[in-house]
Amino acid sequence: MKLLPPKPFYYEGGERAVLLLHSFTSNPNDMKKLGSYLQQNQYSCYAPTLSGHGLPAEDLLTYGPADWWQDALNGYQLLKGKGFEHIAVAGLSLGGVLSLKMGQELKVNGVVTLSVPMYKEAAVLKERIIYYAKRYKQLEGKDGKQIESEIAKLDHLPFDSLTDFEQLINQTRDQLSRITSPVHVLYGELDDPSYKTSAEKIFESVASDQKTIKGFANSKHLMTLGKDMNTVNQDILAFLNELNW
Template identity: 65%
Template sequence: MMKIVPPKPFYYKGGEKAVLLLHSFTSNTMDVKKLGKYLQKNNYSCYAPLYSGHGLTAEELITYSPSDWWQDVLNGYQLLKDEGFEKIAVIGLSLGGVFALKAGQELDVNGVVTMSVPIHREVSVLQKRVFHYAKRYKKLEGKQEEQINLEMKLLQNMSIDSLVEFQQLIDVTMDNLALITSPINILYGELDEPLYAESAKVLFRSVMTNKKTMKGYPNSTHLMTLGTDINDVNKDILTFLNDLI
């Protein structure tokens, strides 16, 4: 059996402005590592927390809930505050984008960037994501097909309370979009599910800030930070951050 080394949070020290980088659901900080290094080279200090249970087995992942993951975000924000940063922007991908919106509603941030954010997600879709992640993880561990099938059956009987809470978190965050007054940059991949382009338009209409921009990237799917348009995505995010007061 192969032991998988779990990913870690990262902190790249750069300039006097800070960025909190937030990864997606069932993924890890590798989502935002290239972006973090790019921003560090351009004088930004970046911290990316790893949400509880992420990078571990699916069975362990679903024992944690969005309130645990939000606490990881708050801890990351506090780490940057404790480091003395007064100006903190938040950038998030997918679930991380939902958390970036929540941060824009509840924390003192000077800018928000969202990528591939859903305005709604059914529990069944979230469950499929977990199953897909579980299968991939078990294959990486080197387990045989028979063993994987057996474990997948057991996983299907586990509680989905955390996923119900996740759906509710998205809904509540979207209900409070009018609370966002910081500048916001809303990005989506044009090759992603149509839901994400629609969601971007809803976000753009609903936030109260006057400083808002939206852009679709023609060659990007869901993980925009690792796709074909990565250079354009990075440059556009940097331009947005440089324009913040």
């Protein structure tokens, strides 16, 4: 069975725009509930598909942080092209790393990060890719023997993009003090403890006058689709509403 890659989405909602960036090995569906909620509250939202995402792992590995950063820039420019003068950015995991980088390098109204890693080794990212590959192949309807064979081949492919991803995280962490836009940092208390540590690092390091940090008791990594989803959405909206538009 051939799987169709998820498409980007644009929800027209009002004169305030939010760029939504999804997580590693996932797709814009991560952000659809949040985007729809923000649209209902007079925000326009765009969520790009980061290059290679929604494709087989073998294809995803041919892309890396330079491509994903360009995708984020293209999303920002798309919103600019639609006439939005003020743009906030909200990102989950990898999307949150890119959001912080945007806060360092572009004029953004505010930055929201969810489940963002500030400490992640390429070897751990490789485990994530292997897991993603197995799930994808199962959805394609492949049997266990074929999946095992293909995973063995995958293991011998170059994983340079993951080393580059680790470097992106490190570089972004080292330049957090460049961020002066308002920042709202969210993490799930049921997620790996490293994400709480990362959230605290972001909160402590950004130079923003307006910054907040919040943990959600019932949330794992995918905060935008978890048990706290509605509370998370309301929390993000409250932060956005306080920004100077």
